[in-house]
Amino acid sequence: MRTGKEPQARYWLPGQGDWLAAWKYPPVARVSEVTGIQFSVGKSGKIAVVALLAPVMLDDKRVQRVNIGSVRRWNEWDIAPGDQILVSLAGQGIPRIDEVVWRSTQRSKPVPPEGRFNSLTCFYATAECQEQFVARLVWLGANEVLGLEGIGEAGWRELHQVYRFEHIFSWLGLTQEQLQSTFGISKGEKLWHQFNLSRDLPFTRWVIAMGIPLTQATLNASRDGSWQQLQERDEQSWRQLPFMGEQRARQVIQWLEDREVTALSNWLAAQRIAGFMP
DNA sequence: AGCTAGGTTGTCGCCTAATG
DNA sequence: CATTAGGCGACAACCTAGCT
Numbered sequence A: 001m002r003t004g005k006e007p008q009a010r011y012w013l014p015g016q017g018d019w020l021a022a023w024k025y026p027p028v029a030r031v032s033e034v035t036g037i038q039f040s041v042g043k044s045g046k047i048a049v050v051a052l053l054a055p056v057m058l059d060d061k062r063v064q065r066v067n068i069g070s071v072r073r074w075n076e077w078d079i080a081p082g083d084q085i086l087v088s089l090a091g092q093g094i095p096r097i098d099e100v101v102w103r104s105t106q107r108s109k110p111v112p113p114e115g116r117f118n119s120l121t122c123f124y125a126t127a128e129c130q131e132q133f134v135a136r137l138v139w140l141g142a143n144e145v146l147g148l149e150g151i152g153e154a155g156w157r158e159l160h161q162v163y164r165f166e167h168i169f170s171w172l173g174l175t176q177e178q179l180q181s182t183f184g185i186s187k188g189e190k191l192w193h194q195f196n197l198s199r200d201l202p203f204t205r206w207v208i209a210m211g212i213p214l215t216q217a218t219l220n221a222s223r224d225g226s227w228q229q230l231q232e233r234d235e236q237s238w239r240q241l242p243f244m245g246e247q248r249a250r251q252v253i254q255w256l257e258d259r260e261v262t263a264l265s266n267w268l269a270a271q272r273i274a275g276f277m278p
Numbered sequence B: 001a002g003c004t005a006g007g008t009t010g011t012c013g014c015c016t017a018a019t020g
Numbered sequence C: 001c002a003t004t005a006g007g008c009g010a011c012a013a014c015c016t017a018g019c020t
Helices: A008-012 A017-021 A071-077 A130-141 A153-163 A176-183 A185-199 A203-209 A216-222 A227-232 A235-239 A246-257 A259-270
Strands: A029-041 A047-058 A061-069 A084-090 A094-102
Touching: A029 A061, A029 A130, A047 A071, A047 A084, A061 A071, A061 A084, A061 A094, A130 A153, A153 A176, A176 A185, A203 A216, A203 A227, A235 A246, A246 A259
Parallel strands: none
Antiparallel strands: A029 A047, A029 A084, A047 A061, A084 A094
């Protein structure tokens, strides 16, 4: 619920913008029409729902989309294109839905993607996996993971489209020439350099890049420096680490046994990445 | 109850591409 | 060749779900 400091009446102004502009203070919340609903699949397979809005100014910020959350939450809100919703800025300017002001009469909601994705899917590229696969690439390139500077979502999409990656580490096999022909001489060379630097990163970074379901603290505490060490742990051994409960332990073990995951591990071994070679 | 990870948003600055 | 426009990546802040 809203922390309603302002009188409700302020939201229900006829004529909208003009009247509000005359108000002594800039409006903290405004009504906008939902123009569409967008679904996205993240690296863990979670589906996020976003409402696309007719642009409105909120405290000098131009707002044209707002996060709804999970599919469950979206169902609770019951929002469809054509509806009018009240939006405000949370804290330093993240848009937030306050309430549905008005629901369209003829409503048709788009169908969300099936919830068949999870943290064990889409290490390998398939047509259905496109979204999660790209999300994995974007994430593994981030600073805290492999620190691949200069490439983001658009870049990964481009590379994947041109060279048809088999799995999330296929980019390691690209040549300098290939990168330069896609991104230009200068940027291509920089990227090639970044890719090569990543090869020398410590084992931990690469395990994180693979998406191992452990918290940072747990991984640090384990002090495991090789794939073999990870595999030698049994459930009891995992449970002894901080932040490890029954579920988490099960998850890691399942992850370590996963066919695609072990295939990736072997592939990294062939690439002579630290900690993966037997 | 508390914490972490993962997900989202708009803005800013850099680099590339295009135009005169 | 210089200048402008646009796209992309990086960033900080916030929210929720899930697990301990």
